[in-house]
Amino acid sequence: MxxxxxxxxxxxxxxxxxxxxxxxxxxxxxxxxxxxxxxxxxxxxxxxxxxxxxxxxxxxxxxxxxxxxxxxxxxxxxTHHLNDIKVTHHYESAGGRYSGPAFKLGAGVMVYELYDAAEREGYTAVGGECRTVGVTGGYLAGGGHSPVTSIYGLGSDQVLSVEMVTPDGRFITADETQNTDLFWAVRGGGAATWGVVTSMTVKVHPKTLVSGMEWDTTTVAMNITDDVFWKAVEAYWTRYPDFSAAKAYGYCRMSPLPGGLGIRLARQAVHGAGHGSRRL
Ligand SMILES: Cc1cc2nc3c(=O)[nH]c(=O)nc-3n(C[C@H](O)[C@H](O)[C@H](O)COP(=O)(O)OP(=O)(O)OC[C@H]3O[C@@H](n4cnc5c(N)ncnc54)[C@H](O)[C@@H]3O)c2cc1C
The missing domain is CATH 3.30.43.10 (Uridine Diphospho-n-acetylenolpyruvylglucosamine Reductase, domain 2)
Structure with a gap:
């Protein structure tokens, strides 16, 4: 990469x-x-x-x-081959703040493996848009945004417990009750900084209905002027607070094209839990 x-x-x-x-x-x-x-x-x-x-x-x-x-x-x-996933339907977190389903993910588990396990077990998991990113490596240590972030929070908000090897070679557990400073740090404080994570236990959620859409606005292909193009950009971003309030998540790419400017907007809208299921 x-x-x-x-x-x-x-x-x-x-x-x-x-x-x-x-x-x-x-x-x-x-x-x-x-x-x-x-x-x-x-x-x-x-x-x-x-x-x-x-x-x-x-x-x-x-x-x-x-x-x-x-x-x-x-x-x-x-860490690629540390790819075990352990499913617990009734997990009680240390400190008692969470009670519910959770997955313990080996350090090599990729987003698509998490999504496949969630699909199989009847849950929705918080993971990235790219299915081959690793979940408990750079993704969770960097915060981790997800198509369901507007409903369930960031990836790092899902972490209930972390197992890691510290730079002095100890194998420790960090959670709400032990090694709490490391528990705080690994959830968004940057990867490869605090030790080698060997697994993380994360919350999973009830199956959540998802709908998605994407579109392109391109000056050349649509035969529109640059002015019209920029009005479209403005209209999109002016309404973004509404999209956000409606729990939308999206990527937006803008790129120059020969003879004018082009924009590509790719959006996925996410609705409330419990109405059905589609794999995320
Ligand atoms: C195509 C693409 C799409 C993406 N989509 C999203 C997205 O939707 N949401 C999002 O939030 N991010 C997204 N990202 C960003 C991604 O989360 C980061 O690049 C992340 O750092 C990748 O982590 P990794 O463990 O898979 O990769 P690596 O490159 O292997 O590792 C990333 C960092 O984590 C460290 N690290 C890896 N494993 C461990 C471990 N076990 N213990 C401690 N440190 C470790 C590495 O040393 C390195 O510093 C995307 C990236 C790409 C390339």
Whole structure:
């Protein structure tokens, strides 16, 4: 996802062109990568890197826009195969603030795996728009917006408990009653900062009806002037507080086109719970 941050030193397309004497180098890639499947392996990696003064990075899906999952010469912990999902229909949170269904997600679980499990079990889960983003890595540690955020809050609002390996190699649980400072920090305080998350337990919600739509407004294709185009932009954003109050969620992209400007608005509207189901 982040070729610029690894120096564009070894692009896959260069390596497969016949006759291309590509001189791939590691560039900003890690030197070592560990495909971890247990907490003990993560503890060993953290302790080894600390004791040997080796740079340590954590890689989940590689979706980080800023390339923070990579680092020159580093030891990389790859969490992809920590993909267990444990379903609890009647979860009681430590501290007693939440009682209801919850999923315990391994660090490698991706959004589509969470959505598939929620569909199977009859719930709606809070996850991102991109189905291959990792849930408990950068997504929840960065807050995490979702098509159902206007109903259920951010991704980080769903977290009930976190298991992680701290930089000193301890395996701890952070929740409302223990390690409360870390519990606060990992829910929006930035990924790869507080330790290696091995799992998070998150709330899930009753099945929620969702409807979606998208449209394009393009000066060339619709044969409209730039003035009309900008009026459409203004009309859309002027009404956005209404859309937001109606619990809409959307992405908006604006891009220049040859001969004029084009805009693409993609919106998904979400209605209240309990009216039916469509996979999110
Ligand atoms: C196409 C696309 C669509 C997106 N859509 C959404 C969206 O709808 N909503 C939204 O909120 N965001 C969205 N994002 C942003 C996404 O949430 C962030 O890029 C996020 O950082 C990705 O996390 P990751 O764990 O999948 O990726 P990675 O790149 O593997 O990791 C991201 C960061 O988390 C750290 N990290 C990973 N695993 C762990 C762990 N177990 N413990 C501690 N640190 C860890 C990494 O070191 C890195 O710093 C989108 C991104 C893309 C590329």
């Amino acid at each position: 982040s070729p610029i941050f690894v120096g564009q030193t070894c692009m896959p397309q260069d390596a497969v062109v016949p006759g291309n004497n590509s001189s791939c180098t590691l560039g900003g890639f890690p030197s070592y990568s560990l495909n971890v499947t247990t907490v003990a392996q993560i503890q060993l990696a953290v302790n080894f890197a600390r004791n040997q003064h080796i740079r340590l990075v954590i890689r989940n899906t590689g979706h980080d826009f800023l390339g923070k999952n990579t680092g020159e010469g580093a030891l990389s912990i790859w």
